[in-house]
Amino acid sequence: MQSTISISQHWGYPRFALEQRTNQGIILGLYYYPSGTELAEQFGGGWRYALMLDKNSDELFHFQESQIQSPSPEELFCQITAEIDFYQQQISILQQQLAAMTGGSTNR
Structure with missing residues (x-):
């Protein structure tokens, strides 16, 4: 089941999504400072994002x-491909360990 997030009509829609990869890291959270509030006056209004550099x-x-930039499609492809390879x-190491434990082959 996918979660639904409601955004006030007078707020702009966020440019980035949860778990999206960016040049600055992976987005883990987002929050909004509405114009006219003390936080917006102090830090700037609009969407702000909490990011983790890597997992x-x-x-x-x-x-x-x-302040956030999206990676190019080529950079994103390389990042995801490297993660898949890792x-x-x-998985291969775990299959070898399992095979050694059970005395048989678990390769598919």
Whole structure:
């Protein structure tokens, strides 16, 4: 089941989505500072995003929407392909360990 998020009609729609990859990291959260509020006056109004540099990081960084850039399709393709290769290697290692435990082959 996919979650639904409601956004006030007078707010602009966010440019980035949760879990989207950007040049600054992966988006984990977003929040909005409406114009005329103290937070908007202090930090700038509009959408702000919480990003993690990578999945192994324990730090969150906060950016205004104008500070975030999307990777090019080629960069995104390379990132995703590298991640797939990494996980395929991990699966292969786990299959070898399982085969060693069970005394048989688990390769498919």
